[in-house]
Amino acid sequence: MAPFSSRRASDATLIAESLGRPEAFAAIFDRHFEAVHAYLARRVGAVAADDLAASTFTIAFERRAGFRAEAESARPWLFGIATNLMRNEWRAQQRALGALAQMARVADVSSSDETELSLGGADGALLARVLRELDEDQREVLLLHAWGGFSYEQTAVALAIPVGTVRSRLARARNRLSAALVSGERSESAASREGQELVE
Amino acid sequence: MIDELDWVKSLRPPADPPTAQARAAALGRLQRAIESEGSDHASARRRSRVLALLVPVLAAALTVVIGGAALLLLRHTASGPGASSAPGYRGRILDQSGGMLALDRTVYALQITLRELPSSSQAGASELRLLTSALRLSRRPASCPVPGGPTRRLTAIECQVARGRAQGAGSVTIGIGVSSRVRMLVDTHRRELVGVSITRRYVRTYPFGTLAPQLLGTVGPITQPETQDPQYTGVSDGAIVGQSGLEYEYDSYLRAGDDVRLSLDFGLQAAGQAALSRASRANPPASGGAFVAMNPENGAVYAMGSLPSRGSALINRAIQSAGPVGSTFTPVTALAALQSGAWAAGDSYDDTGEFCTNGQCRHNSGHATYGVLDLENALRVEDNVFFSNLGALTNNDAPHGGALQTWAELLGLGRTTEVDLPNEMPGTLPTPIPEQPWTVGDNINLAVGQGDLQVTPLQLAIVYAAIANGGTIVTPHVGQDIQSQNGTILDEIDPGPRRHLKISPVNLKIIRDGLRAAASQPGGSSADVMSNFPEPVYGAVGTAPFFNKGRLADDAWYAAYVPATATGKPIVVVVTVQQGGLGAVTAAPIARQVLSQWFLGTPGPYRPGSSTAQ
Numbered sequence: 169m170a171p172f173s174s175r176r177a178s179d180a181t182l183i184a185e186s187l188g189r190p191e192a193f194a195a196i197f198d199r200h201f202e203a204v205h206a207y208l209a210r211r212v213g214a215v216a217a218d219d220l221a222a223s224t225f226t227i228a229f230e231r232r233a234g235f236r237a238e239a240e241s242a243r244p245w246l247f248g249i250a251t252n253l254m255r256n257e258w259r260a261q262q263r264a265l266g267a268l269a270q271m272a273r274v275a276d277v278s279s280s281d282e283t284e285l286s287l288g289g290a291d292g293a294l295l296a297r298v299l300r301e302l303d304e305d306q307r308e309v310l311l312l313h314a315w316g317g318f319s320y321e322q323t324a325v326a327l328a329i330p331v332g333t334v335r336s337r338l339a340r341a342r343n344r345l346s347a348a349l350v351s352g353e354r355s356e357s358a359a360s361r362e363g364q365e366l367v368e
Numbered sequence: 369m370i371d372e373l374d375w376v377k378s379l380r381p382p383a384d385p386p387t388a389q390a391r392a393a394a395l396g397r398l399q400r401a402i403e404s405e406g407s408d409h410a411s412a413r414r415r416s417r418v419l420a421l422l423v424p425v426l427a428a429a430l431t432v433v434i435g436g437a438a439l440l441l442l443r444h445t446a447s448g449p450g451a452s453s454a455p456g457y458r459g460r461i462l463d464q465s466g467g468m469l470a471l472d473r474t475v476y477a478l479q480i481t482l483r484e485l486p487s488s489s490q491a492g493a494s495e496l497r498l499l500t501s502a503l504r505l506s507r508r509p510a511s512c513p514v515p516g517g518p519t520r521r522l523t524a525i526e527c528q529v530a531r532g533r534a535q536g537a538g539s540v541t542i543g544i545g546v547s548s549r550v551r552m553l554v555d556t557h558r559r560e561l562v563g564v565s566i567t568r569r570y571v572r573t574y575p576f577g578t579l580a581p582q583l584l585g586t587v588g589p590i591t592q593p594e595t596q597d598p599q600y601t602g603v604s605d606g607a608i609v610g611q612s613g614l615e616y617e618y619d620s621y622l623r624a625g626d627d628v629r630l631s632l633d634f635g636l637q638a639a640g641q642a643a644l645s646r647a648s649r650a651n652p653p654a655s656g657g658a659f660v661a662m663n664p665e666n667g668a669v670y671a672m673g674s675l676p677s678r679g680s681a682l683i684n685r686a687i688q689s690a691g692p693v694g695s696t697f698t699p700v701t702a703l704a705a706l707q708s709g710a711w712a713a714g715d716s717y718d719d720t721g722e723f724c725t726n727g728q729c730r731h732n733s734g735h736a737t738y739g740v741l742d743l744e745n746a747l748r749v750e751d752n753v754f755f756s757n758l759g760a761l762t763n764n765d766a767p768h769g770g771a772l773q774t775w776a777e778l779l780g781l782g783r784t785t786e787v788d789l790p791n792e793m794p795g796t797l798p799t800p801i802p803e804q805p806w807t808v809g810d811n812i813n814l815a816v817g818q819g820d821l822q823v824t825p826l827q828l829a830i831v832y833a834a835i836a837n838g839g840t841i842v843t844p845h846v847g848q849d850i851q852s853q854n855g856t857i858l859d860e861i862d863p864g865p866r867r868h869l870k871i872s873p874v875n876l877k878i879i880r881d882g883l884r885a886a887a888s889q890p891g892g893s894s895a896d897v898m899s900n901f902p903e904p905v906y907g908a909v910g911t912a913p914f915f916n917k918g919r920l921a922d923d924a925w926y927a928a929y930v931p932a933t934a935t936g937k938p939i940v941v942v943v944t945v946q947q948g949g950l951g952a953v954t955a956a957p958i959a960r961q962v963l964s965q966w967f968l969g970t971p972g973p974y975r976p977g978s979s980t981a982q
Contacts, residue, residue, distance in 0.1 A: 187548045190402045191473045209383040222394035226401045295379050314376040345372035
């Protein structure tokens with residue numbers, strides 16, 4: 169007996185089906201758990217990601233009636249739930265910022281090849297600092313796009329905002345990044361100070 | 369000038385994939401949410417609220433564009449006895465931590481009660497037309513053979529109704545697995561749709577279909593031959609019964625609606641299965657294999673996997689595929705020689721590179737010569753010449769053989785382990801019998817785990833468990849307890865040991881030290897794979913040559929344990945890869961991943977071994 173008859177069905181079909189047959193939702197987990205976990209792990213570290221990723225799917229299951237069926241893939245919707253979880257949990261927030269600082273330091277010591285060297289710990293620390301200074305809305309747009317690999321449209325679905333808002337928030341984030349990169353903030357001392365501060 | 373976005377992208381931190389345990393835990397939480405929704409009245413109310421919001425939309429769709437694209441419908445029609453009967457709920461199969469491995473999901477069938485269908489043919493016909501549209505079935509009439517009557521041209525639903533009436537059936541089932549929207553639609557229009565009802569059915573589902581399908585087994589409507597099986601006494605025609613694997617073994621409990629919880633560890637099962645597939649792919653012409661992980665103290669099976677895991681004939685190779693096991697057999701030879709006095713602690717032997725009897729000579733792998741060594745060191749390097757000598761020393765042509773046969777039998781070889789799974793193979797223990805000639809060469813073959821010896825991976829696990837626990841022959845079991853639907857434990861599954869062997873502590877120590885050295889000391893047969901493992905591993909490699917389609921191929925074996933004296937979670941692991949080549953190269957790394965998952969929570973990378981010991 170096939171475990172799930174609807175293997176090739178779209179996410180939207182599966183979620184609709186799961187309204188009457190809740191077990192169908194397990195296939196959504198199979199399709200997207202790794203991706204959701206990876207994004208959360210980048211943001212808050214693997215340990216916190218385990219819990220948040222699990223919560224993402226139970227919440228998604230409970231709210232599945234609200235899934236907008238015109239979206240083919242459930243991934244942006246799931247990332248949106250994951251993003252809200254990160255925002256709502258203050259501790260997760262702190263971990264997110266801590267993880268960035270950690271990343272900066274790890275990049276510094278483990279850089280062994282050319283590309284990593286050129287990125288170095290200073291860049292990580294600078295990015296950590298810029299991200300922290302960015303307004304929360306801009307940060308989420310930037311990272312869903314740059315680290316989550318989402319298009320403007322998918323980012324809009326994830327955050328339930330118009331595409332125009334995605335564009336404007338991203339433009340502001342870019343301006344801030346550009347300013348930071350140009351104005352020579354990438355000094356080693358500034359970076360290590362920043363990393364220190366964030367860890368505390 | 370770098371692009372800011374590219375710069376941010378380039379700083380994307382690495383992310384390791386989630387551990388098998390984290391994944392299983394997350395899935396467990398989701399499954400509990402799914403499950404609680406099925407039974408929880410509060411959530412049922414919440415769902416009906418959702419339905420209430422959708423109903424007007426659907427009703428509009430029905431009146432405006434009947435059968436329009438908004439409706440999500442399945443087109444199944446009733447077929448087979450399972451579909452037309454209403455079997456009862458079947459209990460679930462759960463893993464150690466309660467994760468669902470097999471469960472009944474509820475599906476809904478659309479049923480027409482024939483005598484309630486409007487008697488006026490016009491009203492009845494218009495109702496069937498409405499259903500045809502709603503279910504998006506073809507409106508075009510097709511040839512419909514009606515039993516005992518002329519073949520007519522009817523639409524699909526009209527045909528079902530006509531056939532049902534001709535057969536004197538009370539009702540006909542039109543669709544199985546109808547979506548919630550069809551259910552709502554029928555509910556909304558129940559006044560127009562007289563005689564149409566939605567009934568609940570159960571369909572067996574395996575959320576992890578490719579994980580341990582042989583172990584879980586299958587269910588289906590009871591067959592004619594099965595009605596003769598005493599296990600199915602009192603089962604009505606058309607009922608769904610377990611037909612293989614655990615579904616068969618625990619059928620009476622499951623049919624009564626109780627859950628069977630296994631000792632199986634989901635994460636370990638997944639890690640073992642992945643390691644086995646990967647090693648099998650990486651070592652052509654490897655053609656599948658099996659692994660077993662078990663508690664050596666009480667026989668609780670933690671994982672049992674078999675490849676291939678797809679296809680029509682699913683063989684559980686862990687219990688149904690027996691073969692020669694190569695040098696993994698040598699601890700049995702050592703035990704027989706020591707216990708019978710054919711060999712004593714402190715005795716040594718000079719391995720000159722070959723052992724010859726009756727003009728037939730045996731060599732070590734790669735024609736290695738190990739010189740003077742004792743039994744412990746012979747186990748460390750897997751010295752086939754040494755154990756050939758022990759085979760000659762323990763040979764006895766008398767019926768039932770000598771010490772080697774006696775101890776192999778005591779350790780459970782040549783008979784089933786009585787695991788709680790159907791169709792286990794007993795394997796073969798080569799023994800002198802009166803009518804057939806027996807030579808010392810046959811005993812030497814047995815001593816090095818070759819020739820006609822046939823052992824299943826589970827049998828080998830029982831042997832190593834006995835060495836680990838000091839001589840207890842445990843009864844392996846996959847089932848742990850029987851639970852009611854609300855989680856109350858109704859029955860513990862604890863078969864208890866089969867027997868306890870009296871083994872001299874001195875002799876046991878020699879064998880254990882040899883196995884420990886094999887996995888940890890320089891020159892040890894699996895030391896390159898196991899020596900840096902944080903827990904003390906006791907292991908032996910095996911490579912069993914056999915002829916396959918005229919060409920010589922090797923089955924790779926590895927057997928190992930971490931004893932209860934060293935850890936609170938003792939485990940014995942046996943791995944075989946068919947046509948996998950050297951046991952040290954192919955099988956030991958799989959066992960390492962299983963042990964790593966068990967003790968460290970992550971399987972770690974697959975690294976082929978480099979030892980050429982056989």
